[in-house]
Amino acid sequence: MERKNFLKSLMVGAVSSSVLVQACQKESADASTGSATTGTTTSSSGTSSSCTVAPTETEGPFPTKVPASYIRSDITDGRTGYKMTVNIVITNSNNSCNALANAMVDIWHCDSEGNYSEYGGSGMQATNYTTVHFLRGRQTTNSSGAVAFTSIFPGWYSGRATHIHVHVYNSSGTSLKVTQIAFPEGTGTALSIVNGYNKGMTGYITNANDNVFSDGYSTELASVSGNKTDGFVLNITLAVPA
Template identity: 55%
Template sequence: MERKHFLKNGLAALGLAAIAPLASACKKEADSTDGDSSSGTETGSCTVSPTETEGPFPTKSPSTLVKSDITGDRTGVPFTIKITVKNKNGDCSALSGALVDIWHCDKDGNYSEYGGTGMQSTNYTSVHFLRGRQTTDSNGLVTFTSIFPGWYSGRSTHIHVHIYNTAGKSLLVTQISFPEGSDSAVVAVNGSGGTSYGYTKGMSGYTYKEKDNVFSDDSANIELSTVTGSLSGGYTLTHTINVAA
């Protein structure tokens, strides 16, 4: 479904919306026109990262949010996000000069720039926390400072990413998933230790990656990040995304 049609018409159609509204809103879009399927495309020596939906809460004006610290007024466990972009059309070499937009929810599962609807009751339409844009360096790397994302009904912990080339042409919309084992940051943050940082939901009702309607077909774990660190010292996510530039 086209995002513009979803945002214009989809909210009105969700009048019965309290049944997992966010889950159904985040279903996969149809394959993109460049021929890369949502399960990734094998080309040469690397795999193009899967195309995923922007979801119902994409950044409205990303070019105005050029910054590396996207925390805003949000509180939570300190979190560093390191994303490397590579070009499968360049023998999987680092892609410098790419524009990388990211956004994710706060510790309570809410997004900025939206709210006051059945999809998100808390109204954050006038603020822009946990959203930002950076340009990849010569190593294809961007780094963001943030807080560890929370979760909401129907979705596992995740980060949204939209990558453009230097000219502003869209190359890929995708999402990043998190490890969820018993010793993972997701479990630690949402456990008893995380309550002092304001994470109060726990893991009851959490949707694991295998049941998540975006990540459930990621059998090769292409979208799965590496997360290291601790509650006291903060966590760091590292992930590589391959595009066809």
Template identity: 55%
Template sequence: MERKLFLKNGLAALGLAAIAPLAKSCTKDDAAATTTTTGTETSSDGSCSTTPTETAGPYPTKSPSSYVRSNIVDGQAGVPLTVKIYIKNVKNSCNALANALVDIWHCTSVGYYSEYTVNPGGGYSTVDYTGSHFLRGRQTTDADGLVTFTSIFPGWYSGRAPHIHVHVYNASGTSLMVTQIAFPTDVCNTVYTTAADYKAHGTQDTANTADMVFSDSLSSELATVTGSVSGGYTLTQTIYVSA
């Protein structure tokens, strides 16, 4: 918990360079070409708990209302990824929350973020992407509480496990939650060791269980990811908010 508090209170100010690389997490293995991994679950009686709140930094979207779009690729190379996020309301018997605003953002196949000057580590140089807006977008939930984005499988940067950032607002624009989505390790292994746009960067240096965000909340932030490198992947995650 102390590591998570440090990240929330100090990471945005200290910058990426403050994160020291941790233990190697996605070891090379013989993962199957097609994988399915289960993420968030609710209890058997239908009750649910609010998803953990996480940091938005160090690279939050500067003007999220400018990116109302479902396709956020913007020419970035990588394995196709369809992102399906369901928003549900713990104050309404865990039912779908329609008309919520959902922003997502994540890094490229080698760890860069748009809108910032970034050095993701791992032998990559600093690049100024302040004029770019790739891999950021906003959608409004439908009657099922669903938003869908077309993107690429995220890469990783030193000190963090692979992840997607999510910020949820109500229909009036009031913030309900900032959280993050984790990726199954076996899928990371497959993508990072076999896909052309990822192999040079290698496997992530931080396991989900060692990550300063996910280490104490992985069970509720780990997504379901299905598919293959050749056919692309689909990520599905349910986020529970109090609205």
């Protein structure tokens, strides 16, 4: 599937769900350089001679407006849902995928109903959450390249499979990678256990049909385990060029 630039996909005054789908499509360029970034020796799958680089995805249409304000490990901000621990390890694709310490990792995702904080009151999201900041946060990786967030299991919204946004910066604040995390699907998975909360799964778009993940998501697919009582645990390792 051809990657499209997010900014070009948005039409002034557009309010239809089809615009939201276009707005979430892949970007072809790395956020920090404006050019495709896939490691030392690249292939169409994004594989380098040392390791596999996380693909670049769009930040929008609901990126954190002031990410530096949200240095915290617990990002729930009172949002209800099944507890989920998000464990992310960042590695350096330019250094044989060794752990990348002191990187800044931003994450954000929708709540159980499919809504984002900091946005709303428009055709893209009717519920107005412009004055709150739930399910957004950033942390610095430790010597093992790891960060851990306390959150809730994300819901879903029209046109997208369940996902988490990730933006990685180096210690100087330079953007290294904007990407997204996909969730396993099928019987017995955490996604099937949560079953879309009260919303259910009618009309849900699978990873294979999602306009961000449909051209391949193997390097973005997390492992997710757990249950409704004890909560869920998500684990993923993402390689970025640093």
